[in-house]
Amino acid sequence: MIKEINFNDDFIIERVQKTFINVFKDHPIKKDLLSNPFSKYLVYLYHDKVCGFVNYNHIYERIEIINIEVIKEYQRQRIASKLISYIFKIKVNNITLEVKKNNIPAINLYKKFGFKELAIRKNYYNGVDGILMEVVD
Ligand SMILES: CC(C)(COP(=O)(O)OP(=O)(O)OC[C@H]1O[C@@H](n2cnc3c(N)ncnc32)[C@H](O)[C@@H]1OP(=O)(O)O)[C@@H](O)C(=O)NCCC(=O)NCCS
Numbered sequence: 001m002i003k004e005i006n007f008n009d010d011f012i013i014e015r016v017q018k019t020f021i022n023v024f025k026d027h028p029i030k031k032d033l034l035s036n037p038f039s040k041y042l043v044y045l046y047h048d049k050v051c052g053f054v055n056y057n058h059i060y061e062r063i064e065i066i067n068i069e070v071i072k073e074y075q076r077q078r079i080a081s082k083l084i085s086y087i088f089k090i091k092v093n094n095i096t097l098e099v100k101k102n103n104i105p106a107i108n109l110y111k112k113f114g115f116k117e118l119a120i121r122k123n124y125y126n127g128v129d130g131i132l133m134e135v136v137d
Pocket residue numbers: 067068069070071074075076077078079080081082098099100103104105106108109110112
């Protein structure tokens with residue numbers, strides 16, 4: 001099941017942050033939701049277990065995907081695909097994201113959804129190039 005997180009969902013926020021501690025230790029979800037009106041979080045729950053999340057900014061007619069992650073033991077089970085499909089139902093003109101050039105699983109995932117390479121961002125990730133990808137409605 002996919003659930004959108006609200007700023008007052010303290011219990012679920014804590015569980016997402018614990019599950020993805022490396023992502024959220026310097027980036028508390030509640031603070032982000034309270035300070036950024038465009039920021040959205042979807043969490044994928046399987047029998048109440050937090051298996052994955054996606055964070056994106058929905059800025060009027062466009063969306064930028066900030067991060068998506070699925071816990072190791074649940075990868076390759078279409079969870080990320082379900083999270084992206086959920087975002088694809090939102091009516092916008094385009095969706096963009098940035099991905100490390102060497103992140104083959106993520107690049108394959110995005111290509112499956114029709115994302116195309118728009119630009120290379122040299123050394124965007126501390127020595128690793130970033131690829132700006134876009135899908136247009
Ligand atoms: C990228 C990630 C989110 C994919 O999640 P997932 O739930 O395993 O993805 P799905 O099961 O929906 O896979 C969809 C497609 O992505 C691609 N893919 C996913 N994992 C892959 C892998 N390990 N190797 C190659 N392609 C892969 C495949 O094309 C796959 O389709 P297929 O199963 O029909 O071949 C996951 O690997 C992850 O959490 N990685 C670490 C965090 C990360 O890199 N996030 C992206 C930041 S930009």
